[in-house]
Amino acid sequence: MKNKDFKAFSTLVGGVSRRDFLKYCTIMASSMGLPLGAGAQMAEAVVNPKRPPVIWLSAQECTGCTESLLRATHPTLEHLILDLISLDYHETLSTPSGKQAEEARAASIKENKGKFILVVDGAIPVKDNGIYCMIAGKTVLDILKETAKDALAVIAIGSCSSWGGVPSADPNPTGATPVHKVLADAGIKTPVVNIPGCPPNPYNFLSTVLYFVTFKKLPELDDKARPVFAYGRLIHENCERRPHFDAGRFATEFGDDNHRKGYCLYKLGCKGPETFNNCPALLFGDTGAGTWPVGCGHPCFGCSEQEVGFHKPLFSKASLHLVTPPDTYPHTAEAQGKGATITGVAVAAAAAGAAFAAVNKIAGKLGDDDKKK
Amino acid sequence: MSEESKPLGGEILTKPFLFFAGLFGFSLLLILYRYIAGIGAVSNLSDGYPWGLWIAYDVVAGTAIACGGYAMALLVYVMNKGQYHALVRPALLASMFGYTLAGASIMVDIGRYWNAPNLFTPWYANPNSIMFEVAFCVSTYIFILWIEFAPAFLEGISKYKEHLPSFVRNWNVEGLRKTLNKWLFVFIAIGVLLPTMHQSSLGTLMVIAGWKLTPLWQTPFLPLLFLISAITMGYAIVIFESIYASTGFKRPLETPLLSNLSGIMPWLIGLYLVLRVLDVFLRGVIGAAFKFNLYSLMFWIENGLYVTAIVFLLPRESRSSSRKLFLGAFFMLLAGTVYRFDAFMISFNPGDNWSYFPSFAETVITLGMISFELMAYLYIVKKFPVLPAAEHA
Numbered sequence: 087m088k089n090k091d092f093k094a095f096s097t098l099v100g101g102v103s104r105r106d107f108l109k110y111c112t113i114m115a116s117s118m119g120l121p122l123g124a125g126a127q128m129a130e131a132v133v134n135p136k137r138p139p140v141i142w143l144s145a146q147e148c149t150g151c152t153e154s155l156l157r158a159t160h161p162t163l164e165h166l167i168l169d170l171i172s173l174d175y176h177e178t179l180s181t182p183s184g185k186q187a188e189e190a191r192a193a194s195i196k197e198n199k200g201k202f203i204l205v206v207d208g209a210i211p212v213k214d215n216g217i218y219c220m221i222a223g224k225t226v227l228d229i230l231k232e233t234a235k236d237a238l239a240v241i242a243i244g245s246c247s248s249w250g251g252v253p254s255a256d257p258n259p260t261g262a263t264p265v266h267k268v269l270a271d272a273g274i275k276t277p278v279v280n281i282p283g284c285p286p287n288p289y290n291f292l293s294t295v296l297y298f299v300t301f302k303k304l305p306e307l308d309d310k311a312r313p314v315f316a317y318g319r320l321i322h323e324n325c326e327r328r329p330h331f332d333a334g335r336f337a338t339e340f341g342d343d344n345h346r347k348g349y350c351l352y353k354l355g356c357k358g359p360e361t362f363n364n365c366p367a368l369l370f371g372d373t374g375a376g377t378w379p380v381g382c383g384h385p386c387f388g389c390s391e392q393e394v395g396f397h398k399p400l401f402s403k404a405s406l407h408l409v410t411p412p413d414t415y416p417h418t419a420e421a422q423g424k425g426a427t428i429t430g431v432a433v434a435a436a437a438a439g440a441a442f443a444a445v446n447k448i449a450g451k452l453g454d455d456d457k458k459k
Numbered sequence: 460m461s462e463e464s465k466p467l468g469g470e471i472l473t474k475p476f477l478f479f480a481g482l483f484g485f486s487l488l489l490i491l492y493r494y495i496a497g498i499g500a501v502s503n504l505s506d507g508y509p510w511g512l513w514i515a516y517d518v519v520a521g522t523a524i525a526c527g528g529y530a531m532a533l534l535v536y537v538m539n540k541g542q543y544h545a546l547v548r549p550a551l552l553a554s555m556f557g558y559t560l561a562g563a564s565i566m567v568d569i570g571r572y573w574n575a576p577n578l579f580t581p582w583y584a585n586p587n588s589i590m591f592e593v594a595f596c597v598s599t600y601i602f603i604l605w606i607e608f609a610p611a612f613l614e615g616i617s618k619y620k621e622h623l624p625s626f627v628r629n630w631n632v633e634g635l636r637k638t639l640n641k642w643l644f645v646f647i648a649i650g651v652l653l654p655t656m657h658q659s660s661l662g663t664l665m666v667i668a669g670w671k672l673t674p675l676w677q678t679p680f681l682p683l684l685f686l687i688s689a690i691t692m693g694y695a696i697v698i699f700e701s702i703y704a705s706t707g708f709k710r711p712l713e714t715p716l717l718s719n720l721s722g723i724m725p726w727l728i729g730l731y732l733v734l735r736v737l738d739v740f741l742r743g744v745i746g747a748a749f750k751f752n753l754y755s756l757m758f759w760i761e762n763g764l765y766v767t768a769i770v771f772l773l774p775r776e777s778r779s780s781s782r783k784l785f786l787g788a789f790f791m792l793l794a795g796t797v798y799r800f801d802a803f804m805i806s807f808n809p810g811d812n813w814s815y816f817p818s819f820a821e822t823v824i825t826l827g828m829i830s831f832e833l834m835a836y837l838y839i840v841k842k843f844p845v846l847p848a849a850e851h852a
Contacts, residue, residue, distance in 0.1 A: 422505060422506075422812050422814065423505030423813050423814050424814065424818070425503075425815070426816035427503075427818065427819070429819035430503070430818045430819050430822060431816070432819075433826075437826055445786075448702070448707075448785060452702070452706065452780075452781045
């Protein structure tokens with residue numbers, strides 16, 4: 087990206103240097119495992135004046151996803167991302183409120199029909215025609231249906247909109263339902279991407295958005311519509327405490343010796359072995375090593391996994407896909423070395439004997455010489 | 460220097476040479492097997508005992524025995540005792556091969572030997588690591604030793620020009636030698652500094668082993684004890700080698716020069732023993748010396764050997780006997796070597812159920828390294844001006 091291109095754009099973001107901006111785009115690209123150069127492509131896409139508009143709907147949610155997005159990112163980058171995607175409606179972040187806000191949403195939908203990205207956080211209550219969550223006199227169920235059908239793609243951020251999350255926990259009094267199910271039931275074909283987590287790692291969301299903006303298509307998704315780059319592997323596979331699991335070293339109580347030593351939390355109910363996420367690799371909040379639940383000594387509770395987080399008891403043991411470590415892992419019980427063998431002792435003794443014999447021979451010879459004097 | 464030293468001449472392929480060549484050849488096969496099948500296939504090393512014979516003998520004891528060059532440089536160039544100059548070259552020769560083969564052993568001993576060149580890339584260096592200090596310092600000193608010894612090679616080449624292939628004859632060997640002689644003092648200075656650093660750091664290597672080293676040996680004074688004993692072993696090897704060479708090659712003995720040189724040794728050993736004993740007392744671990752287990756036995760054997768060396772070397776009259784001089788030097792070398800074996804292997808205990816004794820192949824590889832050193836020594840003293848010219852002795 088040339089400097090003059092950035093200059094035109096820099097007034098929008100304010101206070102961000104071109105270098106920081108390119109760095110940010112490169113980090114985004116690399117966290118998705120994209121090839122070198124994708125960062126530059128992303129930067130080009132972001133400065134494009136025709137940024138895709140985004141409408142952010144909130145249903146039965148706690149605003150944790152928005153908080154996560156705001157806090158975990160460097161402030162200037164947070165501004166950048168909000169400017170980048172031209173956020174036309176967001177109940178927490180919008181400047182207008184009430185009637186004006188609703189008008190802005192209606193205007194954006196009309197103007198950008200079929201071109202905007204719809205982000206949804208929170209589960210959709212469907213019981214009793216969805217009367218348990220209403221905005222501006224309308225049920226969120228109806229708002230979602232009318233907005234989603236005109237959207238280019240729907241991103242369900244957080245476990246609530248992906249699977250149902252907390253509101254769907256038994257006995258699910260409001261009939262909380264994930265977004266993709268609501269849309270499927272209503273026959274709306276707009277593609278849905280799930281970014282589960284409670285809250286999800288903001289970079290998993292931002293990377294998906296930037297990928298979409300840059301390449302005009304969704305990243306590779308798995309069978310549960312999650313981006314593979316983020317949810318391709320079990321937490322257990324990348325966990326920093328995995329060697330303790332393989333070696334059979336477990337914390338059995340909070341605060342016991344083994345817990346203090348940083349042993350595996352499996353017996354405390356860690357759901358790492360059945361939860362797909364990149365937490366051990368990406369960590370949280372940009373605050374350095376060990377900053378994620380297991381790193382802090384708390385078992386993973388499977389927040390981002392369907393039917394695990396908010397459904398399985400916190401301290402019940404996770405089901406294991408593989409009990410034994412793969413062959414490529416180091417052994418857990420090392421051979422403790424070999425003691426003396428007959429050949430080993432024999433050759434050492436022979437060498438020592440030869441050395442002493444040589445010294446003895448020379449000393450004997452020297453003794454004769456000394457006497458001659 | 461050229462009038463001081465001259466090549467011995469004589470046949471190269473003698474019986475001892477062929478014996479050493481056979482042993483070296485066998486060890487080469489085992490080394491090859493190590494590179495194909497891995498360290499575990501040839502050695503008894505384990506996670507508990509990652510350092511075995513190759514480190515304890517080839518590197519730690521081997522470089523201390525190879526301290527002759529360092530000890531002589533201290534004496535001749537730092538203390539300005541020019542009368543010992545004739546002993547410098549043979550000492551340097553032994554040092555050069557001792558250190559070079561320590562480096563070669565490391566390449567057999569380390570698991571990821573392909574990472575070894577990273578030692579010289581500053582961006583991979585961790586200057587706070589004692590391992591880095593030792594590795595970098597020792598490998599640099601190997602280069603320095605070859606430069607320090609280069610004048611002998613260059614003299615040899617310029618003297619026998621007519622026997623050499625034509626492309627060598629065209630080199631300006633004499634010019635190179637003169638330039639090198641002009642700048643040699645720089646390398647000598649570095650060559651005194653570096654062993655002072657790494658011979659003490661070899662002791663520090665075991666300080667960081669902490670509780671794994673039994674209390675009779677584990678002390679913050681390890682670096683100082685290692686340094687003093689290394690210098691003493693340096694003088695001992697010069698005496699030992701000189702007498703051995705004189706007897707072996709049927710040359711006149713250099714006893715007066717050597718007995719003067721050996722005068723310093725009892726004092727160094729005495730200083731060492733005072734420090735060693737005071738340290739054991741002041742740390743309150745003297746009780747461990749009377750437990751009558753392996754450790755206390757080794758403690759007495761080791762220090763008994765030092766005392767034996769003093770007994771041989773302290774009386775002035777016994778220093779003029781070449782036999783007592785020879786045995787004194789031998790006991791000093793043995794004492795220093797046993798001390799190093801104790802500190803690195805015997806008194807090292809990584810915990811329950813671990814055990815280590817060098818395997819057949821490990822010992823043969825070490826013997827092969829020593830054989831190569833001896834072969835190289837025999838060849839070079841016969842072909843190049845190293846040993847003092849006979850009339851000087």
